[in-house]
Amino acid sequence: MVDTFFKRELERLFGSADIRIGGNRPWDVQIHNTSVYRRVITEGSLGLGESYMDGEWECDDLEAFFFRLLSSRVDKKVVTVADKINKYLGKIRNLQCPTRAFTVGETHYNTGNDLFKAMLDTRMIYSCGYWKETNSLDEAQKNKLRLVFDKLQLQPGMKLLDIGCGWGGAARYAAEHYDVSVTALTVSSEQAQFAREQCAGMPVNIELMDYRDLHGSFDRVYSIGMFEHVGYKNYRHYFEIVNRCLKQDGLTLLHTIGSNQPCTNGDPWSCKYIFPNSMLPSASQISESYEGLFMLEDWHVFTHDYALTLKAWYEKFEQSWPELQSGYSERFHRMWRYYLLSFAGAFRARSIQLWQVLLSKKGLQGRTAIPR
Template identity: 35%
Template sequence: MADAALRLSEITEQLTGAPPPLRIRAWDGSVRGPDGTPALVVRHPRALRRFLWRPGELGLARAWVAGELDVEGDLYEALELLAGALWERADTPRRLPTAGQRAAARSLLALAGPWPPPRPPREEVRRRRGPLHTLSRDRTAVSHHYDVGNDFYALVLGPTMVYSCAYFSPGATLEQAQHDKLDLVCRKLGLRPGQRLLDVGCGWGSLALHAAREYGARVVGITLSAEQAAYARERVAQAGLGGRVEIRVQDYRTVGDGPYDAVASIGMAEHVGAAAYGRYARRLHGLLRPGGRLLNHQISRRPRATGRAETAYHVDEFIDAYVFPDGELAPLGETLGALERAGLEARDVEVLREHYALTLRAWVANLEAGWQPAVAATSLGRARVWRLYMAASALSFERNRIGVNQVLCVRTSPAGDSGLELRPRTWRE
């Protein structure tokens, strides 16, 4: 069809009531839209089929991953413009489509061609089986995300191999900021030589190594990812810390060798889920000695005032399908309530939202700088998934759509003793 970009622009305006917020470059070479903006490149009509099959974010994401949809220009600016056109309208009341919108949808269907779109490759989208948050299903979900390949993650994360929010000071590099985050966690936990630390969701072993090397702690790190565990064990051996650090492939629900002086859960609780969160909090409480501390570092979402009953946990369709299967986000208040109901006393909350935006932008820059090796280490589809989700997440943190918080809790003694001294906060330097 001649001038497909014009038809897409017209259809978009009929469907949404506004012209496209960015340029459209179609498969026939035609271009329409406002000058000076990034271009949404529609490389094939299949992208339209995917959008019609799964309207909104997920359909667009599937077209992106398949390479049928791309961005020419600044990716962050393009995502921000699309967010204003699509995602920020998600909470508006739904109305029946008008006659003009129904006609536009028929035009889009005709432009899209044969129906339905092809299914995504099996390795990119996890197929779900069995009840939610069983031991086996959680193990499969974690493997989908973390067993992408250690070489791929090394390119994205850099030498620290830390896959959670860094802690930036002015002018700090990503590597310095990740070191400072690990040290912040250890100081909040009050680690001393010989104390036992349980690192729940230990990743590639960075916190375990830091706590053992810098604070003399004896650390057990647990993960459900076999690839992470193998990498972490190699790092422990190379550092000569085998006598102080043990890495296990183990679910937190099966840990039975407490009590521990401290427990760190950094970027792991998002995988726990609404139904299991109370059990998670009670389990960690039970693994702590009286006076022991828990540092829970977790992404949160904003509460919604929708006029309907609030749903405490939120699942993002694209993230759930392609990135973190079965992951759920809760408002900070819900997390605090669950930890307190488990018997833990919340002693400090620190919000790191802006820090995570900086972290994600640094990871995207690493991925883009090492694009060809990253693709070779995993696949083109997976690399495109990670670039999209990290860039979109950076914007979500910057715009306060989601947050991330460190919550320090204590298991008090039966007499109510927290073990904390009466003193000002000392972990921020």
């Protein structure tokens, strides 16, 4: 009777998103182990993800599955005991305190440069591309870098700070094309080593450093895909540090994934397997954190572009799997597929967002056309 109850509950939940168990459409699911019913109902997103990793269910089109699931807000209908505990812990603890700063670098960004090199564009930019007038991943990432640096109004000779530099592609592009010097920070030792090699001989200094240890004075500051690791208890401190390091006439740009409502913890499956200690900021959490320190100049939304970026990464990852599989398990293969396509579906459903926020210290004077 208990197993029948869980089966009916899952059928009801999936049915509200027009997803059928045992159906023949690409977004329908095939159950290989009946334990899935209990795992999903009692463990929520963690049970759904882990049971997929364990090969207990299949879906021909995971991206479409998650698009339907999240568009119908099915995720809001399952609240587990673990969810309540995680929410409580997120309120009483600083999950992104300095002693935890390097955890995401060690567990995610150090996964393997061979993996990221196979999956990403030629510059190894691990953030949303800008797909305006292009179908090429390389061009989309170049468009994004131009967009960031044109918004920042870079001029030759400026000192630029990159908080969360990844494998150094953005810092190198700025130095090459805008004639600036760059200080770039990362919490990943693998990224730091690779970035130093990529930027050798250029005016780019790569530091393995938590942003809270930062000192110096800069004309411009940007962060691309790092703010998701800051945590809501530290948002204000982040902007205070940027304010301290930015010259009076400076500009700063924040490129981040965003949440539709304030939260105090991340998704359980994603935090356990992909981005530990991470959480997505809401618009109100961001704006409250910079008020009194900066003026808002522009808030640019191009969420669907991240769905396109993730699908491009997924296609490259699957094409490269025959060369990668000797170094990674089949369970990792399923985990990474689930990660890329679940996020793609979430962006397409607008369950999560992609923002670029441009801020100034004193306010731009006169009429200013912000690049698009």
